[in-house]
Amino acid sequence: MRFAKLIFIIQILFLAITNAQVIDGGSRHAIVICNGCGVWATGGNEAGQLGDSSQTKSLYPIKVLFSDAISVVAAYEHTMALKNDRTVWAWGDNGAGQLGVSTTNRSLIPIQVSGISDIKKISAFGWHSMALGNDGIVWVWGRNDQGELGNGTTTRSNIPITVSQLSDIVDIAAASGHSMALQNDGTVWAWGYNFHGQVGDGTTTDRHTPVKVSTLSNITAICVAVYHSMAIAKDSTVWSWGRNNNGTLGDGSQTDRSTPVQTSGLKDIIALAAGVYHSLALRDDGTVWAWGYNGSGQVGDTEIMNVLLPLQVFGLNNIVEIAAGNSHSMALQDDGTVWTWGQNDYGQYGDSTVISSNIPKKMQLLCNVEYPNTPEAEFSYSNGCRGDSTVFKFVSEVGLDSLTWYFGDPVTGDNDTSYLKQPSHYYENSMNYSVTLSINKGCYQDKITKSIFIDSIPKVSLGQDSFLCESATIVLDAGNSVTNFLWSTGDTTQEINVMYGNYHVVVNNECGSSADTIDITNRCDSIDVPNVFTPNGDLVHDEFKIKLSGYIGKEILIFNRWGQLVFKTSDPASIYWNGTTKNSGMNLIEGVYFYVLNYKDRDENLLHATGIVSLIR
Incomplete structure (x- = not known):
């Protein structure tokens, strides 16, 4: 959570909610803790911020590969969690070192932040992260372009470092380019990007070390966003400063403020949350109030684009916690249900759609519901043919909150995923595919992956005649x-x-x-080659004659034992030898001779045959 809730925590304990949840919203994703049921996330996942080992967005809550979390924060494209052993874990984008693990490699699963322990609070919004130790020491890491790490430099850090100027801190808040801390004496300190006066020291000069926020005292909770800052005073009033062109400060104007001004019309406030251009407040009566930019419906059910004064978000009651992403809002009801409104282009609502609404919608996750009939992720399919419609079916009759198919065919882009109970998919290649079905019912989730073979119209070839x-x-x-x-x-x-x-x-x-x-x-093609002939004039075997059936003779060459050519003919009509030199010369002596036959088959392919023949007179 990006805001402090000292009074708010007491309120939760008083309500004694079993299976209570913790919620937070990031740039394009949202995250929820279900007690006894783990961490769940929904929405954009291009950097692995959902923590499920993939980079595939989800339109409904999926389980993060993490357990024993007591607090979570969702930032731009990374997420952090505080474990019950007081260690800090992070996952997602790490281009600025915001995961705090000494490298800048992203992680698709939670990994432990290096070198810090005994932590009681975490915070993140953009590209840097913060942690507060039980000893009141503030740790920071990640991007530092505007001095948001507060160490007097603009050099980023891939591992946690302390803000040495601060001590006795009881709350922290990280924005996109600036940071804030609440001291135990009720004073507020801020540093980093200050173009709109969000540091609150009466200037618009970036601060690379902490400075005291002007005129504030007796503060009990703090909250920051990209360009503005907020605080709750001991009397439960709200004070704001920074950018205000969209009315994010809620003072009825659109004038930037470099020192705190009171947000109009609010009392009995116990918690705050802020997006990029809008703000939220939770009253002790369980109602939610919102103001600022409403271009995606994040303020609520009104046609006003820039809401300059707080308006009650209708349809919500008995709310115990609030959170905000860049352009969407979240609220947790005392029965454990989560409500979202505003931008939903990446599935931040977790309702299996990408339809935005200015009316709160219920997230498909109820942590405090037990199901007597546990569904099983099992499916069948039919018509597994290339280029045709392969139909899949979830075989259980048990009702689900949502289900997701991954057809194992990424070349089809968004068509590789479906959220229907009985979808179809067109496969263009004949091969094995890994198809995955994930189902979700409340806190229960199951998944199965099967290998299916997509066949094609058979091809048969018996070869040439x-x-x-x-x-x-x-x-x-x-x-x-x-x-x-x-x-x-x-x-x-x-x-x-x-x-x-x-x-x-x-x-x-x-x-x-x-x-x-x-x-x-x-057809009987053959070659008949004698191994002996007797050229003695008795008209029996007087010639070495090769008989060809189905072949055409080209030439024959005869060599003596010393490799000398003694006879050659290329007359197809007279492929024979009578034992003389060139068939008309001197009789050759008895002995063994070598022959080479060159010939063609019916397809005009040139072939060769070799062997020996004995000449006996």
Whole structure:
């Protein structure tokens, strides 16, 4: 929470609310603590500020990977929590070192802030963070462009450092570019960005070390936003200073103030909250009052754009806590319900929509409800075909507050997510996808991930037409990605063993069917090469003659044992050798000779064959 509530805390204890919640609003997200039920967050998550290990926004509360939190604050794109052991944890954006872990690497899950313990209060709004120890010492870390760390420099710090000038501090408040602290004597100290007078020292000069806020005393609680500051006095009146062009100070004017002025018409105030350009106050009667810029409906049900004086937010009663994000507002009712209004473009309401409202809407989270029938995240799907509508269904009949589907198909952008009970999704590729269903009912959440296969119309290819010789056989394969097969032979198996002939197959699955045909002709292609011949004139085996069936001879070369070429012919009509040099010369001696045959098949492919032949006279 970004505001102090000394009186307010006493009020909560008096009300004795069981399962009480703590709430806070960030730039585009909101966060809630449910006692006994953990930390929950909703809205923008581009830097991991929801703390669920992802960067996917959520339109309803999802559970943060964290437990035992007693306080939370939601800043611009990072979040902090105070644990019951008084350690501080943070997650989300860390570009300025605002997580306090010595690096500037963002974290998608909570990690412990370095070097601080025994903390009683935390605060953050923009890009720096603050913590208050039980010893009254203030710790700061993160961005320091305007001196918001209060150490006399403009150098950022990735780890917590103390504001050495301060002691005996009882409350802190961090804005976007300035910081405030409340001392135990009721005085207020401020430092950092001061262009609009938000430091409150009567000037518009940035302050790199703490200065006392002018004219304030007997203060019990403080609150800051981006450009203005507020405080509650002991008499429960409200005082404001800083930027006022939208009426954020609530004094009836639009004039910036560099020293505190009283916010008009407020009394019995026990808590404050502030967004960028609007302010909230909680009265001890449980009513909420708002003023300032109302462009997103964050002030409430009025058509006035700049509300210069506090107006009661109608529809709210028995409120025990308030909070504000950049342009949205939050309120916690004494029954544990959370109400939101204003900007909702990232799902800050947690109502599964991105529809903004100037009327408070109930967040889908009730920490104090127990459910006799616990739902289970289980689903079925049908028509898993590429390029068609795959339909998913949550199978339980138990009612839910919300559910979210992630179809495992990020290339489809926003269409990769659905919040319907029975959604459909178009997959463009045939492959395995991981589909996740998350369900939410009050504090209960369950999730299941299944791997589904998206099929496609089967493709079948029996290959090119071929040939077989006489009784030879060949195996035809219709592929293994289909469910059913039907051959022209009547077979229903993936493979069949066949002789020459014409064959047709149809394959099909739940996505469709396809077919193919192959023609296998009867053809006996062969090469017959003798291994001996006797050129002695008896007309029996007088020639070394190669018989080609289905092939075309190109040339034959004969070599003796010393590798010398003794015969060559390239006449397709006379692929033979009679044992002489070039078929017309001297008889060659008996012995073993080597041959090389070059020939072509019916498709004009050039082939080669080699071997030996014995010449005997």
